[in-house]
Amino acid sequence: MLEFETSNGNKYAWEDEIGLFIPYSPIINAIIDEISNKNQISKEDIIEKFKNDFEVNEIEFYYNWAKKLMKIKHNAQIDRDLISPSLKRAILKDGLNQLTLEATEDCNFRCVYCVFSDNYIYSRKHSNKYMDIDTAIDAIDCYFSLIKEGKRYNPLRKPAVSFYGGEPLLNFELIKDSVNYINRKYNNYEVIYTITTNGSLLNKEKAEWLIQHNFNIAVSICGPEEEHDRLRIYGNGNGTFKDIMQNIDSIGDTGRGKIRSIAVFDLRTDLFKLEAFFNRSDIPPIVSATMVGKFEGCKYFEQFSENDYYLFRKQLEWAKKCYINNTDHRIEKKKPSFFDTLFGKAATVCIYAPFQVLPRYSIMPYTGACIPGTSIFADVDGNFHACERIYRGFPIGSVREGLNFEKIGRMLEEYIQHMDKCPTCNMKRMCNKCYQYLTTDKEFLYTSKICLDEELNQKELLARAFTIGELNPKAIESLKRRNENVF
C-alpha cells in the first residue's frame, strides 16, 4: 500500500493490487498481510493478535473490510478479458489518435530551456531542415489509410492532424498545402487540426487562416513580460513577449477564443506573477503548466543552487496553500487560472487517472507509456516516432514503409524488459513515466535506475489532491460524471 497524509492530518492509502483509495489505518495493512499469508485465519485469531494495540470493534471492521477487498482482487482477475489483442488490432482500434507533422527543425527563438538546445544531450538540435510537401502528403496518406483500415474496429474516431516544430509557422506554406490536400482528398472526414506555436509569427493573416480552418492554436506564453523574456528569447538574446502579445491583440476577441496558452516555468519563476497574468481577460486561457522537463541527459538544472531549490519549494508550498484555501472561489470562475492548471488539474488527474479494479492494458502492463502508434509523429525526413517528445533513436516506421508493427513489437518487448522494478512497485497503476523519461537517444533505461523518488513525489501529489478533496470535493470532481443525487 502507498500511504499518504493530508495537511488536515488524515491518512489514506492507495491499494495498487485492487486500484482503490481507502482511508488508512495501520490495522488494515496488518490484517491484509495476515490474510494474505494465512488465508484461513479467523476473525477471532486476528482480534486476539491485535487486541492490545487496537480497539476490538476497529479490528472487526477492518477485518471485514479487508475480506471484502480481497473479493474484488479475486473477481477482477476472473473478469478481465485476459486475451491480449494483437498489436496491430490494438493500434487500429485504440490508437491513431493524431498525426503530428514536424513542419521544420528550424526556430526563430532560442528559449533557454528548449529541449532541442544544448541543455539536452540526447535530443536533436535546431537545423534549417524543413519538411517538404511530398513528405507531408505521404505521411497524411499513410495516416488516413490506417484510419480507413481502423474504421471497422473504431468507427467513432476522428482523424487529428497537428503541426509542430521548431516553429511550424516558419513553414506556413506546408501547413496550408497539407490542409488543402486533406480537404480535397479526404473531404468525407471531419478532421481536428492543432498547431503549437511560439506566437511570434502568428500575425492576423495567418491567425485568420488557421481559425477559418478550425485549428486549435496553442501558444507558448510563460507569464508576464519579465518572466516570459527570461526564458523565451530570440537568437540575439532579445525578449519575445512584446511581439507575441502584439499578435494576440491583433487577432481580436473572437479569434482569441480559439487560442490557448501553454506555460513552462523553472525554479526562478515567480508563480504568483503567473497566476495574476493568466487571470487577465486579454490572455488566452491556460491549458498546460509544466516545469521544465527533467529527464535523462538534461543539464538545464545544473545552473540552480540548493538555495534556488529551497526558495522554489517554499514558494510552491505557499502557492499551494493559497490555492487550496481558495477552491470555493475557483469553482465559480469560467477561465482556469495558472494555479487551477498547476494544482487542481494535477490533483484531478492523480485521483481519476489510475485504473481501478481492472488491470492496465495487457500489451503495456507497466508505466504510463502509450503503445507506439497511439499517435504518430512524422519528423522532417518522414520517419515516424511514437511522439514528438521521444528521442529519435526509436523510429516506428516511415512514410516509405508505413507504420511498422514489427518494429513497434520489438520496441515494446525491449521496453518492458527494462521495467525491472515495476512488478514489485506499489503504484503501478498510477505511474505516468513514459519513453521520454526512460530512454536515451539509443537505449532504454532500467526503472530500477530511474525511479528513485517516484514514491515520495506521488505521495506528495496524492496528499495535495486529497487535501483539496477534503476541503472542497467539488473542486476536484469537475470530471465527475454522476449527478447531484449520487454519492
Place this chain on the structure above:
Amino acid sequence: MYFRLNPECYFIRGEECGAIFDLIDGKAYSLNPQETKLIASCERNELISSNEDLLKDLKNRCIGNIYENRIYMRKLDIGSPLLERSNSFPQLQKAYLEINNSCNRTCWFCGYYGIKRSLGCIGCNKWKENGEALTLKRWKKLIEELNNLDCKAIFLKGGDLTLSWDKTMSILNYAKDMFKYIYITLHQQSISERIMNDLENKAELIIQCEDFKDILPNAHTILLPVKPEDLKNITIDRTSNKNIVIDLIIQDTNHLTNILPIISERNMSLNMYNFLNNMKYHPCLGHTLAICYNGDIIPCPTMRNHKLGNIKNKELYTIFENKDEGIYKFWNLNLDKVEKCKFCEFRYACTDCRSIEEHLSGRLDSKILCSYDPKRGTWQ
C-alpha cells in the same frame, strides 16, 4: 464526528427515500426518509452524532465508518475515467442475429400475432415482414464485423432455425471461437438428438416452450410463456428447475396486477459492473443491437419500429459512425431519462424492458411496469 460510506458503497437518493448499494458484496439497503436524510448529510461530509443506531449498524455491516475529521472518499470505479476514453469506440457487448423469419408453427405467443412478452428478445418469433434474407456469405462477414467491434455475446435466433439448419450451423461453426458467449434459441418441438449433437460445446441452448408440461431439462435457459392471469396456477420447483424462466405475456394494461414479478417488489441482483454501467447506459438496450434476417438493424429484436439502418450492402460499423444519433440514442437511455425511474433510488440496480413499456404507453420514456412509488417511497 463524521461518518462516510466505504468507497465500494454508493448512496443513491430518490425523491423520497434513498438506498445504499454495496458493490462488492452485491447487497442493497433500502433507507426510510429519515435514514436517507442522515446518510445524505454524512455523505456531504457534515458533522454528525456518532450515537446514531443506523450508523453503528452500517459500521457493523462494513458499509461505512466513523472518522474524527472530514475525509475525502474516491468511490470505487471500473477502469480509468480519464485514460480509457470509454466513449471513444462503440462498446458493443451483445448482438441478436435473426438468421431467418420462417416458421411453420402457429404458437399463440408469437410476435407474428403482435404479442408482447417480457423475454421476447431471446425467444423465437416470426414477424409479419417482407424482405430477402441475408446470405450465408453475408452472415459470415457479419460475424467478422461483430468480432472486429469486440462484441462479447451473440444470440442466434429465428423464426425456426431448424428450417435453415445447415445455414445456422455454418454460421455457428464460423463464430464459435470468436465470442465469449454464444446462445441459440430453438423451439422445444424442434429439438432432436441430431440437433443436440450438432450443438454440443458450440452454444448455450435456449429452449422456447409452449407449455409447462413440455419442458426439457437439458438447456441453459427454458422460456415459458405465461399469461398474467395464469401465473397463479404455476408453481416451479426451483430446486430442480433452476433454468426455467417465466416469459410473461403483456399485451395491455388490463391484466396487470402489482403481484406480477415484472412489476412487484423484487430482489435486485446487484453486480458491480452492471450497476456502474447503468449509471450511463440503459440496463438492457445499452451496448446491444439486433440484426434482422433482412439486414435491418434495430435496438432490440422486439422493437421492430426502430430501424436504424440496413447492413445488407454495407459494413456493420457504419451503424456506429454518428455518436449523436441512431443506436446511441437507445444505448444512452439510462433510467435517469425515464419518467418515474429518474426519481427512484433503485434506478441503477433495476431491470427495465423499453420494448414493452413503449408498447403499453406509445412512448419511449414512460414507465408503467413498476409498482414502486418513488415519490412516496412505497410499494403498492
